[in-house]
Amino acid sequence: MEQVITLHRPAPRGEKFAPGIPGHNKVELQLFTTLNCNLKCSYCSAAVGDVLHSQGHVEYTPNQLDRFIDTHLKGYDVYVTFYGGEPVMNRGFIEEIMQRHPQFRFQLQTNGTLIDNLPPVVLGKFANVLISVDGGEAITDHFRGRGVYKQVVKNLGRVRPHLGGSATARMTWSSPDTTFEEIDELLTHFDYIYWQFMQAEGGYDAAGMEKKKTVLRQLVARFFASTQTLYPVIPLMGIVRNKVRPDILEREHGGFSQCRVSTHIINVLPDGRIYPCPDMAWAPELQQGDLRENWLTQSPLQPRPEMPCHDCSAFGFCRYNCMKNLYRGYVHGDADYRVNVVEPICELVRFLGEEIDRHNPADWYAKASASVREQIEGCPVYEYVEIMP
Numbered sequence: 333m334e335q336v337i338t339l340h341r342p343a344p345r346g347e348k349f350a351p352g353i354p355g356h357n358k359v360e361l362q363l364f365t366t367l368n369c370n371l372k373c374s375y376c377s378a379a380v381g382d383v384l385h386s387q388g389h390v391e392y393t394p395n396q397l398d399r400f401i402d403t404h405l406k407g408y409d410v411y412v413t414f415y416g417g418e419p420v421m422n423r424g425f426i427e428e429i430m431q432r433h434p435q436f437r438f439q440l441q442t443n444g445t446l447i448d449n450l451p452p453v454v455l456g457k458f459a460n461v462l463i464s465v466d467g468g469e470a471i472t473d474h475f476r477g478r479g480v481y482k483q484v485v486k487n488l489g490r491v492r493p494h495l496g497g498s499a500t501a502r503m504t505w506s507s508p509d510t511t512f513e514e515i516d517e518l519l520t521h522f523d524y525i526y527w528q529f530m531q532a533e534g535g536y537d538a539a540g541m542e543k544k545k546t547v548l549r550q551l552v553a554r555f556f557a558s559t560q561t562l563y564p565v566i567p568l569m570g571i572v573r574n575k576v577r578p579d580i581l582e583r584e585h586g587g588f589s590q591c592r593v594s595t596h597i598i599n600v601l602p603d604g605r606i607y608p609c610p611d612m613a614w615a616p617e618l619q620q621g622d623l624r625e626n627w628l629t630q631s632p633l634q635p636r637p638e639m640p641c642h643d644c645s646a647f648g649f650c651r652y653n654c655m656k657n658l659y660r661g662y663v664h665g666d667a668d669y670r671v672n673v674v675e676p677i678c679e680l681v682r683f684l685g686e687e688i689d690r691h692n693p694a695d696w697y698a699k700a701s702a703s704v705r706e707q708i709e710g711c712p713v714y715e716y717v718e719i720m721p
């Protein structure tokens with residue numbers, strides 16, 4: 333299963349793009365509509381390497397995009413995510429793509445502060461909307477700016493009746509002070525929660541780790557409290573699915589990272605360059621295509637022998653959680669990042685797996701209602717997020 337590609341070389345233009353999973357027919361086309369943003373979140377990954385604000389507008393034409401789709405994505409089940417910066421700042425581009433390609437599925441990844449500028453006809457075409465938060469009001473406003481949380485909740489209430497699909501809270505979990513209650517509260521506004529552990533201000537020191545483990549323990553206990561009603565928290569659903577239905581994990585991801593960066597997601601920057609991970613546009617050796625030049629290859633961001641995953645007890649359900657973290661920590665050799673970010677996150681992932689095992693997921697799954705099992709096996713939001721935390 334392991335595929336090793338030599339890095340630090342220009343991407344080979346001759347290797348035709350293919351998802352790399354037998355029988356797989358899906359491609360996520362993540363289009364950065366702009367790299368400008370109306371907020372100034374303190375940790376913004378797009379700011380790494382001065383990527384943020386470097387490309388205000390889409391520099392390729394709709395015809396160039398059509399030619400690219402026709403050349404490389406014909407025959408695939410394509411789903412488009414509009415990404416940024418803040419993608420709603422380029423509403424005209426979103427509308428144009430929806431008109432030209434009505435056969436695609438659409439998702440929006442937004443900070444939520446401008447989403448009410450979108451007309452109902454556009455909102456109605458989103459199969460899922462991912463709205464970024466950092467937890468509850470105090471922590472979200474700490475990272476994103478005063479009043480942001482309330483504005484997001486208000487805007488979501490306004491657009492809700494027009495949304496074509498689900499609303500998912502995309503929670504960056506960095507603070508050591510995030511509580512179970514504030515995560516739980518998000519479910520009064522959203523259909524699902526997806527969280528991802530992030531680099532943190534002191535969040536991974538011993539005290540911060542203990543606090544996160546306490547909250548994880550509460551989340552897992554809440555998840556297993558009912559077999560008749562689903563607790564819609566994607567990383568818990570996904571890990572349980574991987575444990576009780578490893579056949580689905582194999583079918584959907586074939587042993588590669590569940591965030592799809594090694595297989596079937598492509599990120600197109602406003603200037604047309606293409607990368608496998610939206611957070612790694614600062615690493616030129618990972619470029620896998622160019623929309624204006626009309627070329628696309630396999631993802632260069634592949635499992636590597638330096639990565640510790642095959643000896644890890646979590647590998648069966650985790651599968652290279654975040655390839656960016658592994659690449660930065662073990663391939664680029666950023667020792668500080670490895671020790672202070674990657675290793676603590678891996679410890680939390682292993683802890684989460686053990687905590688889930690303590691609740692006997694196979695027994696729970698056997699008792700679960702048909703609708704709960706159906707969501708665990710095939711929740712549509714799995715396709716729109718990284719699944720693992």
Ligand code: SF4
Pocket residue numbers: 640641642644645646647650651652653654677678679681682
């Ligand atoms: S927990 Fe870390 S080391 Fe283990 S499989 Fe996941 S990413 Fe790899």
Ligand code: SF4
Pocket residue numbers: 591592593609610611653654655656657718
């Ligand atoms: S989880 Fe995947 S897509 Fe997200 S930052 Fe990591 S490598 Fe990139």
